[in-house]
Amino acid sequence: MMPDVPARWRGECEEDEDFKASACNKKLIGARKFYNGFQMAVEHSGGILNETLSPRDHEGHGTHTSTTAAGSQAANVSLFGYASGTARGMAVHARVASYKVCWKLGCFGSDILAAMDKAISDGVDVLSMSLGGGSGPYYQDPVAVGAFKAIEKGVFVSCSAGNSGPARSSIANVAPWIMTVGAGTLDRDFPAFAVLGNGKRVRGVSLYGGAGMGDKQVELVYHSGLRNITSSGSLCLPGSLEPDRVRGKVVLCDRGVNARVEKGMVVKEAGGVGMILANTAGSGEELVADSHLLPALAVGRKVGDEIREYLKSEAKPTAVLSFGGTVLGVKPSPVVAAFSSRGPNKVTPQILKPDVIGPGVNILAGWSGVAGPTGLEGDTRRTQYNILSGTSMSCPHISGLAALLKGAHPKWSPSAIKSALMTTAYTMDSTNSMLHDASEGQLSTPWAHGAGHVDPNKAVSPGLVYDISTKEYIAFVCSLGYTVKQVKAIVNRPNVNCTRKFRDPGQLNYPSFAIVFGESRVVRYTRRLTNVGLAGSVYDVEVEAPEDVAVDVKPKRLVFKKEGDRMRYTVTFVSKKGVSFSRDDAFGHITWKNGENQVRSPVAFCWVQQL
Known part of the structure; x- marks a missing residue:
C-alpha cells in the first residue's frame, strides 16, 4: 500500500547469499552491510571470520528497533500470547533503510562512520542509532563525528542514552546535535506470582510461555546460603550451580553481571525446574519481563529481600510459580527505568542529558526468524515478534516521531524537531504525580528523564522552538578547548579557524x-x-x-x-x-x-x- 519510492532516494539493497535484492520493496528500500573494520580486527588478531557477511539480521535487535520506528500495522500479533493485539510502528508510512554495522565481535567505529556517511548520501531523513557512543571527547567519538555531518545535511539523529543506570554520569551519546533518549515504562504489565511455603504470595513479572509448574510446592534454594558456595552461585553465572543441589528445585538468583535470560538457562541446564530472579540495590524496584526458557519470574529488591529472609527462617523452604498473562492500565506510568543511563554529562557538563525519555520497557516489535526470543544459542523457539527492554527500544520511538514531525513540517531543521519534542514533553505520570524513578521508587530528576516523556500530539504544534545552525554548533565545538586539528575532525571542514566561539559551551x-x-x-x-x-x-x-x-x-x-x-x-x-x-x-x-x-x-x- 506504499506509493513509489521517491526519485531522490539513492540507496540500494545489497544482494548476498542469504539476502536477495528482491526482499526489498516500497517499505524496505535499502539494505547495506559494513564490515571492513570488523574484518580487519579479526584478521589482525589472527582469527577467522565465522559469520555470514550480509545485510540480514541474524540476531533480532535491528528488526525490533526498525519495526518500532516505522513498522506497518500488523494485526493479531503477540509473543506467546503476551501483549496480543495490533502492533504498529511510530511512523507507519515512513520507509526503512537498514545499515548493518554490528557483528559478533561488536560494532566498530570505522564501520559505524562508513554506514552513517553512506546513509546521508543515500538520502535518509532520520538516523536511528540504538548503539553506544563514546563518553570521551567528541573528536574521539565516531557517532558524534558522523552525527555532526548528518545534522549539517538536515538529517535528524536519535541515539540511545545507554543501559548503565542508575549510576551517575553513565550516559552515552551526549553530543548536543544528537537526540539522546532514555527509557521509561508503559502502562502494560505481565504479572507472575510466587506462592511461598509460608502461604505468602509475592508478585513479579514474566514472559514465560510454557506449560508452567502446576500447583505443587517445590523446594526453593539460594546458593549464598549454602556451605562452600561462592557469590557466583547466587548470581547464577554459567557453571556456578551444582546439579545435585539444584535438580528438581526452584532457584533464587540475584540480578546482575550476566544476562537475565542466561541465568534461567543456567538454572535449567543444572536441572532446576523454576527460577525467581531477585533485584539487588542496583536495580531497585524496576521489573523487566523476559521470555525465559523455564518457569521464571523477576521480582523487585523489596520482594527479593522478603524471599531471602524466608529462606533463612525455614528449614526446607518451598515455592510454586504461576503466570498472569497481560494486564493493562498499570499505574503509575510512565516510570523511568532503573537501567536508563543518567547525567550529568561528563563531556560537556553545560549540556543537560538525556534529552527526553520514551517507551523502553517491555516493548513488543518485530523479530528475526533466525534467533530465539532470548537470543541464546540454546533457544530453539521461533517467533515473529519479541518483547524487549532497553534504551535501544526507546530510541526508535523518538526516531519515528521525528519522521512524523519531518512529514508535518518539511522545512524544520533537526534542532527545531528536537526542540519541539523536548519543550512539549511531560513530567507528570498517570496519577498526576511527578515522574518516579524505578531504581529506588523516589521522584525522578532531569538527570534521569531530561525534559520529560515525549508527547507526540503536543510536539506537532510547540509554538516556539530553539533552533540551532551549523555555525552555532561549530562555535560550540570551538569553545571546548580542543585544538584546531581536533575541531576539524568533528566538523569535517578544512578551513575552520575558530574565530567565533562561545565564552561558555552552555551559551549554545x-x-x-x-x-x-x-x-x-x-x-x-x-x-x-x-x-x-x-x-x-x-x-x-x-x-x-x-x-x-x-x-x-x-x-x-x-x-x-x-x-x-x-x-x-x-x-x-x-x-x-x-x-x-x-x-x-x-x-x-x-x-x-x-x-x-x-x-x-x-x-x-x-x-x-x-x-
Whole structure:
C-alpha cells in the first residue's frame, strides 16, 4: 500500500547469499552491510571470520528497533500470547533503510562512520542509532563525528542514552546535535506470582510461555546460603550451580553481571525446574519481563529481600510459580527505568542529558526468524515478534516521531524537531504525580528523564522552538578547548579557524539548561526562540528554582508579530551567598506560556564538586 519510492532516494539493497535484492520493496528500500573494520580486527588478531557477511539480521535487535520506528500495522500479533493485539510502528508510512554495522565481535567505529556517511548520501531523513557512543571527547567519538555531518545535511539523529543506570554520569551519546533518549515504562504489565511455603504470595513479572509448574510446592534454594558456595552461585553465572543441589528445585538468583535470560538457562541446564530472579540495590524496584526458557519470574529488591529472609527462617523452604498473562492500565506510568543511563554529562557538563525519555520497557516489535526470543544459542523457539527492554527500544520511538514531525513540517531543521519534542514533553505520570524513578521508587530528576516523556500530539504544534545552525554548533565545538586539528575532525571542514566561539559551551541555543557553579556564583546565558505558531503570539515567562538560587529572566514577555519571528531573552542564575559548593544537585524549569502553548525547559543546577 506504499506509493513509489521517491526519485531522490539513492540507496540500494545489497544482494548476498542469504539476502536477495528482491526482499526489498516500497517499505524496505535499502539494505547495506559494513564490515571492513570488523574484518580487519579479526584478521589482525589472527582469527577467522565465522559469520555470514550480509545485510540480514541474524540476531533480532535491528528488526525490533526498525519495526518500532516505522513498522506497518500488523494485526493479531503477540509473543506467546503476551501483549496480543495490533502492533504498529511510530511512523507507519515512513520507509526503512537498514545499515548493518554490528557483528559478533561488536560494532566498530570505522564501520559505524562508513554506514552513517553512506546513509546521508543515500538520502535518509532520520538516523536511528540504538548503539553506544563514546563518553570521551567528541573528536574521539565516531557517532558524534558522523552525527555532526548528518545534522549539517538536515538529517535528524536519535541515539540511545545507554543501559548503565542508575549510576551517575553513565550516559552515552551526549553530543548536543544528537537526540539522546532514555527509557521509561508503559502502562502494560505481565504479572507472575510466587506462592511461598509460608502461604505468602509475592508478585513479579514474566514472559514465560510454557506449560508452567502446576500447583505443587517445590523446594526453593539460594546458593549464598549454602556451605562452600561462592557469590557466583547466587548470581547464577554459567557453571556456578551444582546439579545435585539444584535438580528438581526452584532457584533464587540475584540480578546482575550476566544476562537475565542466561541465568534461567543456567538454572535449567543444572536441572532446576523454576527460577525467581531477585533485584539487588542496583536495580531497585524496576521489573523487566523476559521470555525465559523455564518457569521464571523477576521480582523487585523489596520482594527479593522478603524471599531471602524466608529462606533463612525455614528449614526446607518451598515455592510454586504461576503466570498472569497481560494486564493493562498499570499505574503509575510512565516510570523511568532503573537501567536508563543518567547525567550529568561528563563531556560537556553545560549540556543537560538525556534529552527526553520514551517507551523502553517491555516493548513488543518485530523479530528475526533466525534467533530465539532470548537470543541464546540454546533457544530453539521461533517467533515473529519479541518483547524487549532497553534504551535501544526507546530510541526508535523518538526516531519515528521525528519522521512524523519531518512529514508535518518539511522545512524544520533537526534542532527545531528536537526542540519541539523536548519543550512539549511531560513530567507528570498517570496519577498526576511527578515522574518516579524505578531504581529506588523516589521522584525522578532531569538527570534521569531530561525534559520529560515525549508527547507526540503536543510536539506537532510547540509554538516556539530553539533552533540551532551549523555555525552555532561549530562555535560550540570551538569553545571546548580542543585544538584546531581536533575541531576539524568533528566538523569535517578544512578551513575552520575558530574565530567565533562561545565564552561558555552552555551559551549554545539549547532547549534545556545545565548550570555549573564553579569559581563564579553567577552564570548568564542568552537564548533565542523562533515562532512556529500563530502571528501575534505573546508569551510570558514562568520560573521555578531552588530557594538558594536566584533566577532573573529579561525580558519577561516575548511578543512575536508574525510566524518565523525570532526573539532573544537572557537568564541570569546566581548561587546565593553562603551556599556550599558541596550542596546536592537541584532542579527547576523556565517555561514560556500563553493560552495555547507551554514551552518548557528543564534546568539542572550543579556545584562543581558534584560533577
